[in-house]
Amino acid sequence: MPHQLLAGKRGVIFGALDESSIATHVARHCVAEGARITLTNAPVAMRFGSIQKLGEELNAPVFPADATSTDEWKSLFEQSREALGGPFDFVLHSIGMSLNVRKGKHYTDVNHEWMQKTLDISAISFHKMMQTLYHLDAMADGGSILALSYIAAQRVFPDYSEMADAKALLESFGRSFGYHFGTKKKVRVNTISQSPTRTTAGSGVKGFNDFFSYAETMSPLGNATAEDCARYCVMMFSDYTKAVTMQNLYHDGGFSAMGVNPALLGQPE
Amino acid sequence: MPHQLLAGKRGVIFGALDESSIATHVARHCVAEGARITLTNAPVAMRFGSIQKLGEELNAPVFPADATSTDEWKSLFEQSREALGGPFDFVLHSIGMSLNVRKGKHYTDVNHEWMQKTLDISAISFHKMMQTLYHLDAMADGGSILALSYIAAQRVFPDYSEMADAKALLESFGRSFGYHFGTKKKVRVNTISQSPTRTTAGSGVKGFNDFFSYAETMSPLGNATAEDCARYCVMMFSDYTKAVTMQNLYHDGGFSAMGVNPALLGQPE
Amino acid sequence: MPHQLLAGKRGVIFGALDESSIATHVARHCVAEGARITLTNAPVAMRFGSIQKLGEELNAPVFPADATSTDEWKSLFEQSREALGGPFDFVLHSIGMSLNVRKGKHYTDVNHEWMQKTLDISAISFHKMMQTLYHLDAMADGGSILALSYIAAQRVFPDYSEMADAKALLESFGRSFGYHFGTKKKVRVNTISQSPTRTTAGSGVKGFNDFFSYAETMSPLGNATAEDCARYCVMMFSDYTKAVTMQNLYHDGGFSAMGVNPALLGQPE
């Protein structure tokens, strides 16, 4: 590795907050595979993180954009298209934040205005992103759009709280818009349901260490790392996966297919 | 039929707009099975419909409530608890409305403020409802909460537009809150994924007749009717299903399990 | 309870080995709900168990039948139809046995002839049963066929070994034949995916106690009992569920919808 899988391709990566971010790993891998990219994140997130440094390292222009604003998505994609010299072969959505979790509200006692905000930031942003790309005709034929998700969209992890619902909504947007993008331009839209990953965002979830270890023990291959995820995203952006769309793809070391792992019960294999 | 399956039980039914509503059928069946109920709907919906007449027929108090307002849910449940003389054994959520569909906006060109409204009315209302019930401790032990959904939550029916995403969110709320309600009071929370049904709401969807017939042809038993659905809801409210929770239950004549029906292709069985 | 839900209905129950069998509970509940039934089991199983006593208690003729023999299914259904005076409204398949598990062969070291036997007894028997019913035209219009399954068909429980594969096959037969039976006679075919249950058969699985407790802790409502299952089967045999077919229905206290239960990790809710 690498193998120039994305040679000549252009992409936009959202969500590279800091060194621990999955999007940071994806950005590095995409460039190593021959792609040229732009980076983006919410203005407020950019102040905390290290995205500028990453941009310099990868020779990638950095444009701020508030993911809840269609206008800012528009401006981001216009600037990126100009900077990269053409439409995008791939786009990564790696955005999520729960106000109720952050403020310590229990799932049975959420503030519903905050919930609306959570859904807007973590899920509707994905629809806004795709709608903007669609209107600008900014995706190349056969391009690939990905968003990162989590299995809480299908099964209950109580500490994940309203983010579970946001991820279910996000995955639905992927399918729904995937139909239109596929029909119009053979653009693929998929979500990747990733193992719990030690990122700045992930670690904010209460009990993260406990369910990280739980998932590690449950999964026959152990948890998929951010590195693993970056490689998988490269593959989903490449021309090797042109017939895959509207799927939620588990990238989790087998966690999703396990009922129980004897290791959890302290038994031999 | 009936068999007094709900004798002595108390319930609240949301969404009985008019004679064609599934909730109207559910209300009649619940009362026929021995339950006492209250009826409710949004004030604006109550003006168009015939809920008052239904209330008289079923000897059921009618209380208006805007499903997007936690305060109104609270007031509704307090009034209902008083009217019925105790906590609820069952509650039906049958609420859904898409502003973008109603206003003819294509899925690739939605107004996102309207989408937020759609999600609030059609999905977040379910969370608000459950949170209110939880805080008021208004559910009886082992009670049953249902919401009506549609298979567009899993597979794309383009004309169903953003309602698909709303249903995916609704189903997720059912699972997420179901854990808490189950753990605390053995209350069950499930969603029923019903065949397309000729209701006033359903018929508003573009191309409804086409996909009604499509589903009718695809389903080995034909589409499940509103009557069928009412009977199934009675079962899910009864004591025969006390171990079923956090499920999305297809009630659809087999549609969801079909890949293709030879009848669609004009072939013999 | 009961409510004469099955008044006037005729049924055949396979698999009532002894007092702990789910089928025994189902048989009692069906009769209590007004049905008349016949009982059956493999000749070899009948020697160990107490089916004759159950037959006397329930006034139910008992006919032996080897579930792997189409001829014996035929004879059983002919005798039962005559004894009950007409075609069947419901049939329960509750049959499963793994030779490799019984003989202590690890999943990575099975004897494939025994595996063929396991599949024949535990899954193909279901196809043989339905094919026989179909040929004899022995199901009443709108009747209901059930088989018992387990979530190992979808997720890995290593100790369940090849029975997982048998259950996946069983569920597929339910869907496949359900199409034909639905189209021809509006007969419903479903499988019920039941919690681990302390039966004579279940307890034979290595580590049963461990995964029984695991499931008990994971499930918000606790494990569904054999009693619960019997009530659910009654409902699925009744006229309240006439539009449900080709489904695998989780009857498991919510287990299938859980990712992790904080109780498993020793955390508060």
Place this chain on the structure above:
Amino acid sequence: MPHQLLAGKRGVIFGALDESSIATHVARHCVAEGARITLTNAPVAMRFGSIQKLGEELNAPVFPADATSTDEWKSLFEQSREALGGPFDFVLHSIGMSLNVRKGKHYTDVNHEWMQKTLDISAISFHKMMQTLYHLDAMADGGSILALSYIAAQRVFPDYSEMADAKALLESFGRSFGYHFGTKKKVRVNTISQSPTRTTAGSGVKGFNDFFSYAETMSPLGNATAEDCARYCVMMFSDYTKAVTMQNLYHDGGFSAMGVNPALLGQPE
């Protein structure tokens, strides 16, 4: 393309009957990506096909093996390991045949001995293959095993008949053995659920043309071709997917995520 994704890797490909076979495409792509392989098929199938010619073209030794015989799997893998000079990084199982379909038996009138044969050839062969690889310790650490499947394992396509059940069983074997192979050697086991494909085997299914066109119209990207599938298999064999295991991966142009395509109903998008 290609990108030397499999440089230095060794693999075994089962099922390259003739030019139309998916396995033939996979074999060519694997070699083009730098792998060295052996080819194999049932002796009877080898007589009809053109595997010898393919072997010469790809410089790949060809060894006959009856997939229902553990002894022949053993001999095949021993010869292949010797020919390739080490353990396998990837193995493809592309085997399926229904005796009842071939002999024109309707699904409601199958010969159950033939069904047993069908399951043995099309599904149990996969377990035998994995068990043999496991015992011989013939997979390299982190290797990848694939089998080809079809969505009939989840939804009913009546013409596909008992092959649907065989595929459900096949997919279950993938999950079940995937746990053991993952735990022991980080070997991944997955199944690919491919669009209907015009192969010699596929075309034998009654009504193939009808459901090929149906799937083509339903899928936003159209049906995935054998070429597409070969590229996807390369990816799943490569180091870009090392955290994916025990999954059934839809490779179908979006078919599996569609409820209805307006194009099917003669509507505009």
